[in-house]
Amino acid sequence: MKLMEIKELLDAEVLIGEDTLNTEIYSAFACDLMSDVLAFVEDKSLLLTGLTNLQTIRTAEMMDIDAIVFVRGKIPNQEILTLAKENNMCILSTKHILYQSCGILYNKGLRGANIMHK
Amino acid sequence: MGTVNLAFHVAKEDFSKAGEASSSIKKTLKKLGIDSKIIRKVAIVTYEAEMNIVIHSHGGKITVDIDTEKIKIQAIDQGPGIADTNKAMEIGFSTATQKVRELGFGAGMGLPNIKRNSDKFAISSEIDKYTKIESSIYLTK
Ligand SMILES: Nc1ncnc2c1ncn2[C@@H]1O[C@H](COP(=O)(O)OP(=O)(O)O)[C@@H](O)[C@H]1O
């Protein structure tokens, strides 16, 4: 699923990365716990989260995640967006809650990320 | 490739800079052409270790030594130290505050995740003196 389609399905605003909307996304992971992202995510997936701080961007950078959807209408501050831009990320913001956002994308065939089995 | 040695200071409680050291390390490894799977392991180890220094310590440093066989990461801080390192290694054990939890950390998964991504791992600590994490990730496997 292309980022463009994700943006449209979630009725999302593009905060950073208009030029990346053609990128294909193969899987998604949703959570508000960055330690979970660091512990579980194996793929280069889409991250859906309600947590808008620098650590979200840093965590994504560490895990080669280059697209993030902030849910519940959250908009991170400029410092955070600047860091995201430096890392060539795509940042979307949707008014939907996390559950709804995941449901919409899953329903359209975007599967969950592969996770590390311990 | 010869040996490459990197060193970074990590300040306590500076959440706006937390992750900068790990970011630099990751960029350097990319430039060196290291395999992306290895880079990911190093990134997880350095980032969780860096966050621990920021969150739990009085400040410290992270060094990375790369030779032809392995990447050796050391995170050393100036205390307060860990009373029971076995306990600290347990999944879910955390003394983090609510503020830290709001940043998406403090679930007690950092140290176990560092260990899991390391081929060789050691933790040592002395109360009021230091905590030291040593992690080696082999390049040839
Ligand atoms: N550098 C450190 N200095 C002092 N205590 C530490 C340090 N690193 C970890 N700890 C202790 O070990 C616990 C577990 O660490 P960790 O597994 O990374 O989980 P978390 O950081 O989420 O609490 C911490 O809550 C803290 O009590």
Ligand SMILES: [Mg+2]
């Ligand atoms: Mg930690």
